[in-house]
Amino acid sequence: MKFELTILGSSGAMPFKDRFPTAQVLNVHEQLFLLDCAEGTQMRMSRFRIKRGKIHHIFITHLHGDHIFGLPGLLTSLAMNLRTEPLHIYSPPGLKNMIDGLFPDGEKGPPFPLHYHELDTSQSQKIFENKALTVYTIPLSHGIDCNGYLFREKEMPRKMRKEKIEEYNIPYQDIPKIKEGEDWKDANGHIIPNHELTEKAPSPRSFAFCTDTSYNEEIIPLIKGVDLLYHEATFLHEDLDKAVKTNHSTVTQAAQIASKAHVGKLIMGHYSARYETLDRHLEEAKAVFPNSYLGYDGAQFEIFLKK
Numbered sequence: 001m002k003f004e005l006t007i008l009g010s011s012g013a014m015p016f017k018d019r020f021p022t023a024q025v026l027n028v029h030e031q032l033f034l035l036d037c038a039e040g041t042q043m044r045m046s047r048f049r050i051k052r053g054k055i056h057h058i059f060i061t062h063l064h065g066d067h068i069f070g071l072p073g074l075l076t077s078l079a080m081n082l083r084t085e086p087l088h089i090y091s092p093p094g095l096k097n098m099i100d101g102l103f104p105d106g107e108k109g110p111p112f113p114l115h116y117h118e119l120d121t122s123q124s125q126k127i128f129e130n131k132a133l134t135v136y137t138i139p140l141s142h143g144i145d146c147n148g149y150l151f152r153e154k155e156m157p158r159k160m161r162k163e164k165i166e167e168y169n170i171p172y173q174d175i176p177k178i179k180e181g182e183d184w185k186d187a188n189g190h191i192i193p194n195h196e197l198t199e200k201a202p203s204p205r206s207f208a209f210c211t212d213t214s215y216n217e218e219i220i221p222l223i224k225g226v227d228l229l230y231h232e233a234t235f236l237h238e239d240l241d242k243a244v245k246t247n248h249s250t251v252t253q254a255a256q257i258a259s260k261a262h263v264g265k266l267i268m269g270h271y272s273a274r275y276e277t278l279d280r281h282l283e284e285a286k287a288v289f290p291n292s293y294l295g296y297d298g299a300q301f302e303i304f305l306k307k
């Protein structure tokens with residue numbers, strides 16, 4: 001049961017050498033969720049073998065171009081591929097108007113159902129749920145309506161001990177209830193306690209996607225203890241003045257948020273094109289939060305099941 005993040009683009013506002021602007025794909029149990037869709041997203045998908053037809057949900061943080069300019073091209077490709085399955089796009093208000101405006105008068109939109117979900121950015125909300133996970137918004141502070149997104153895997157049912165099925169000859173139809181935690185009564189009326197028949201399911205996994213934002217401690221309670229935090233780190237801390245002026249964060253600030261929220265792992269990205277190399281970013285982050293990693297185009301971070 002996969003829970004894996006692939007970084008498609010790690011650059012800030014401008015593409016730079018081998019860094020494309022923001023887009024990521026989260027694979028949860030083989031369902032793909034696209035996070036932001038900057039210019040070049042399709043190129044990166046094809047380079048890193050992400051099948052665009054498998055995406056049914058796109059989560060857009062905000063309407064700055066470096067997070068959405070790949071959308072019109074992606075929608076066009078999906079239409080050319082004769083997609084028929086619905087596509088859901090979640091974003092702050094205004095995206096539908098922008099995209100609709102790109103179609104010339106009289107021309108119809110894509111030939112598949114396209115559902116826009118335009119979201120409030122003032123408080124965290126549950127916006128999506130399926131069998132495997134729940135998605136919540138994380139209001140961010142970027143001088144424009146902006147939401148991060150929190151993906152929480154659902155609690156899995158307890159696991160049956162196979163040898164106990166044979167030992168007690170448990171009928172197949174009784175297994176779902178036992179997995180939900182019920183004890184089991186055999187033909188002679190003996191009750192076998194659930195803990196003897198099952199073992200604990202692995203802990204649910206979580207990922208928080210926080211971009212773009214200035215330093216904002218209000219997100220800490222929302223992201224507390226997540227396994228994986230992606231937090232933008234546009235500038236080195238020596239350029240704090242630039243971060244403050246543009247509503248972005250420094251590496252140190254991203255690491256401080258990771259540390260205060262006790263997350264498992266910090267992934268950085270959205271680097272300004274002013275930095276040719278990123279060695280100092282890693283050094284600066286690790287000084288505050290040792291389990292910090294550089295996000296780079298093509299990087300994959302898998303969270304494995306743990307008991």
Ligand SMILES: [Zn+2]
Binds near residue numbers: 012013022066067270
């Ligand atoms: Zn940006």
Ligand SMILES: [Zn+2]
Binds near residue numbers: 062064142212
């Ligand atoms: Zn922005």
